[in-house]
Amino acid sequence: MKTKPARIATIQxxxxxxxxxEVALGPGKAELLQWVKQTGSISEAARKMGMSxxxxxxxxxxxxxxxxEPVVLTSRGGKDKGGAEITKLGRKSLKLxxxxxxxxxxxxxxxxxxxxxxxxx
Amino acid sequence: MKTKPARIATIQxxxxxxxxxEVALGPGKAELLQWVKQTGSISEAARKMGMSxxxxxxxxxxxxxxxxEPVVLTSRGGKDKGGAEITKLGRKSLKLxxxxxxxxxxxxxxxxxxxxxxxxx
Numbered sequence: 062m063k064t065k066p067a068r069i070a071t072i073q074x075x076x077x078x079x080x081x082x083e084v085a086l087g088p089g090k091a092e093l094l095q096w097v098k099q100t101g102s103i104s105e106a107a108r109k110m111g112m113s114x115x116x117x118x119x120x121x122x123x124x125x126x127x128x129x130e131p132v133v134l135t136s137r138g139g140k141d142k143g144g145a146e147i148t149k150l151g152r153k154s155l156k157l158x159x160x161x162x163x164x165x166x167x168x169x170x171x172x173x174x175x176x177x178x179x180x181x182x
Numbered sequence: 183m184k185t186k187p188a189r190i191a192t193i194q195x196x197x198x199x200x201x202x203x204e205v206a207l208g209p210g211k212a213e214l215l216q217w218v219k220q221t222g223s224i225s226e227a228a229r230k231m232g233m234s235x236x237x238x239x240x241x242x243x244x245x246x247x248x249x250x251e252p253v254v255l256t257s258r259g260g261k262d263k264g265g266a267e268i269t270k271l272g273r274k275s276l277k278l279x280x281x282x283x284x285x286x287x288x289x290x291x292x293x294x295x296x297x298x299x300x301x302x303x
Contacts, residue, residue, distance in 0.1 A: 068201050068202035069200075069201075069202065070199065070200065070201050070206070071199070071200045072197060072198070072199050072200075072282075073197070073198045073199075073200070074195060074196075074197055074286055075195075075196040075197070075198060076193060076194070076195055076196070076290070077193070077194045077196060078191065078192070078193050078194075078297065078301075079190075079191065079192045079193075079194070080189050080190075080191050080301050080302065080303065081189035081190065085191070085301060086297075126302070127301060127302060128300055128301055128302055129300055129301065129302050150300055153300065154297060154300055157293045157294075157296055157297040157300075158297065160293050161193075161289075161290040161293045161294065161297075164286075164289045164290060164293070165195055165285075165286040165289060165290060167289075168282075168285045168286060168288075168289040169197070169282040169285060169286060172278045172281050172282045172285070173278075173282065175278055176199070176207075176275060176278040176279065176282075179249055179250055179271055179274065179275055179278075180199075180201050180206060180248060180249055180250065181201070181247070181248060181249055181250050182201065
């Protein structure tokens with residue numbers, strides 16, 4: 062006999078930063094940047110996120126065009142389609158983005174506790 | 183001769199509240215709730231948001247199922263496909279959601295000013 066699992070309520074603060082018509086940084090691009098930082102490779106980062114290399118590469122191109130300087134530098138060649146390195150500006154941007162996400166979550170805590178009480182769980 | 187318009191950078195805090203697999207409340211549903219509150223009509227609210235009546239109705243059904251009590255009550259009939267009324271619980275939920283959005287924006291202000299400096303505008 063199966064028992065009905067309890068429903069879990071979650072809150073996700075998702076910050077979207079736009080420059081003109083482009084999304085310079087959002088949840089997906091920030092995660093991609095984090096994976097490039099960790100793996101030093103666009104293809105590895107793409108694999109971790111279950112997206113194609115081409116898609117990851119395009120997202121990085123958009124980010125690079127939205128910031129004053131590139132957030133990721135790539136070198137061509139090699140079996141990994143070339144290595145990738147997050148720049149100093151990339152690290153700084155990611156850190157600020159993650160700080161804003163964490164700050165948002167923290168500032169919402171009390172209201173979220175109240176709202177959670179109103180949900181059917 | 184056309185001059186290139188300056189690019190504007192914006193930050194949008196988007197909160198997504200999940201109950202199990204459903205999104206109980208997010209930017210779209212919160213806006214819909216706000217319009218129902220203002221117009222007292224699902225079809226008017228849908229029109230304001232450029233969505234079909236059916237879509238708006240479905241979103242409201244999802245919200246109603248995610249909360250302990252309905253957030254919107256509808257009455258059938260009439261040329262407006264029946265009136266709609268936001269409930270006390272609906273108002274409270276919307277208020278908490280909007281407070282969290284505003285709090286998020288405020289808490290991000292300083293980091294956002296720093297991040298904005300890194301963007302190509």
